[in-house]
Amino acid sequence: MASYARKSLTPSRVLIYAILLLACLAYLIPVFIMLITSFKTTGDIRTGNLISMPEAWSLDAWIKAWSSACTGVQCEGVSGYFWNSIQMAVPAVLISTGLGAINGYVLSKWRFRGSDIFFSLLLFGCFLPFQVILLPMAATLGKLGLANTTTGLVLVHVVYGVAFTTLFFRNFYVGVPDALIKAARLDGAGFVTIFVRILMPMSTPIFMVCVIWQFTQIWNDFLFGVVYASGDSQPITVGLNNLVNTSTGVKEYNVDMAAAMIAALPTLVVYIVAGKYFIRGLTSGAVKG
Amino acid sequence: MAQLGAVSQSTPRHSRVRLTQRLQHWLPKLALAPTGVMALVGIYGFMIWTGILSFTGSTFLPSYEFVGFDQYARLLGNDRWLTACTNLAIFGGLFITLCLVIGCFLAVLLDQRIRNEGVIRTIYLYPLALSMIVTGAVWQWILNPSLGLEKLMHDWGWTSFQFDWLTDPEMVIYTIVIAAVWQASGFVMALFLAGLRGIDPAIINAARVDGAGMPRIYLRIVLPAMRPVFFSSVMVLAHIAIKSFDLVTAMTAGGPGYASDLPALFMYSFTFTRGQMGLGAASSILMLGMLLAILVPYLYSELRGQRNG
Secondary structure (H helix, E strand, O other), X not given: OOOOOOOOOOHHHHHHHHHHHHHXXXXXXXXXXXXXXXXXXXXXXXXXXXXXXXXXXXXXXXHHHHHOOOEOOEOOOOHHHHHHHHHHHHHHHHHHHHHHHXXXXXXXXXXXXXXXXXXXXXXXXXXXXXXXXXXXXXXXXXXXXXXXXXXXXXXXXXXXXXXXHHHHHHHHHHOOOHHHHHHHXXXXXXXXXXXXXXXXXXXXXXXXXXXXXXXXXHHHOOHHHXXXXXXXXXXXXXXXXXXXXXXXXXXXXXXXXXXXXHHHHHHHHHHHHHHHHHHHHHHHOOOOO | OHHHHOHHHHHHHHHHHHHHHHHHHHXXXXXXXXXXXXXXXXXXXXXXXXXXXXXXXXXXXXXXXXXXXXXXXXXXXXXXXHHHXXXXXXXXXXXXXHHHHHHHHHHHHHOOOOOOHHHHHHHHHHHHHOOHHHHHHHHHXXXXXXXXXXXXXXXXXXXXXXXXXXXXXXOHHHHHHXXXXXXXXXHHHHHXXXXXXOOOHHHHXXXXXXXXXXXXXXXXXXXXXXXXXXXXXXXXXXXXXXXXXXXXXHHXXXXXOOOOOOHHHHHHHHXXXXXXXXXXXXXXXXXXXXXXXXXXXXXXXXXXXXXXX
16 A cells, blocks of 8 residues: 555655654664674773763773673673584574475475374464473483583474474475475376476575574573573573673673673674565564465 | 286285385374374373373372362462463563554554565564573563663653562553563564555555545455454464463573563473472463463364354
8 A cells, every 4th residue: 555645745745754763773773782782891881871972982881791791600701602602502403494495395286184183283383482392402402411411402493493493384385386396297207206306406596584583592592591401501691691790890891782682683684684575574484474 | 807817926016006006095093193193192191191190199209199289279369370370461461452552553554565665574574583591581671660761761861760560569560561572563563564555456446436435444344354363363373371480580580589480481380499399280270271371262263264264
């Protein structure tokens, strides 16, 4: 809709623009504050205020947050946590996306008796409050010898990410004409060939959506990280929380904000670079269950 | 007939064909098997397991000595659980309402052929890319009673300004609402905008020809047509609210005292730090119940809608 509106600058349109811009400010200010605080010195924070510019731009808080800030008993900054998150997120995203693609393919193009029930049962995984599986998963990881390891975290993220990736791929592949598949089968193409030669080449958009969605979810996860990881396998969200809520010493908000920026940068970059796909994915795949 | 004569020759090929055909038949199911196992164990098996634990006297380690509904009775008599549930009602209610109002309002405004719509949309939506822990850290700093917003107002000459909700047990839950709405309202805006784009312009034009003004068209025609978007948004937001754990942990850790506790935080702390596994399991089962209470009517109306449509 909206095609009827004329573009003349009437008072009501000025009002609309004013409100939209105010809202932009409201959404931008917190991250603006986070950014300028991270470049301030401790003294600067005491003399200035939330939105005053740094007296002298300083990288000290960033350096300290990265390599020497205390997160609980240890004082090695958040760099270790950052690498843990990378080691956790990359395989978890790739595996869950790959499984989702195959599942989506089967559930849309190779339906069998009970495949719809399978899909519905799996979809519940998207709505599951994770608190209800925390305990048994902890026990199972312990039995598998994966408690407190990055591999364990990858497994958990794959298990609970696959419902989403399957949903995305299934909804995408349902839109691919069945006639295409039938023709390929008549030509003698089998299960694998059809997937590799026909569906995979056209899957780039949904693959992007899936990777962005999964990366954001897994990178930002805190609950699994805090329950299933310890010390040297904890992800960045846990590291940041330890840093911000550590009770020892004087509170250094500049270091907190620098660490928060470090934790936020990967998903922000992904969002800004590939934001179009992100929005498309959120508005099409995620909600049309 | 010639084929029959060549039977002895074609038998190996025949069985190979049958084998590949069988494989083709089983391959799709085989491909689903890993996910099937994961879902069966990881979702349903674990749910039942937690259910069983909630009827036991488990403390630090699981025990399978059954105590009936004792844990549920203890839970309902626990002040902290009641605070957590009250907080969830306040938090969830305000969070959902504000996100819907703000998101819907911004979507309607953004639907008026706005220049640079893409940029503005991106700005509204980007907080969703941040972790709740990051959001919590930032808002904890902004709402800091002596250094944050309060100091800014003092510097601007409003010296009597006081804003200490973060440490006020009565008000602390509202500070979490602020941060959560900041994070998620852009998402609701995106959903509503997508819904608005799906409405047939012919209907709007017809209403305009009949002499209806824009506010009237939106209130009477457009928004009622957005019911599905409205319900999906409520569903997603309620889901976020019930699971909310990170944001509270990062902003207040449930404090002061347990004034900003939520069920998810209660579950974590009783299960993993206080060694009350049975009680924790019972609380998570009740959380599942809350979610189902919202999910089931939603799915029911969705399915019925599909049948009618």
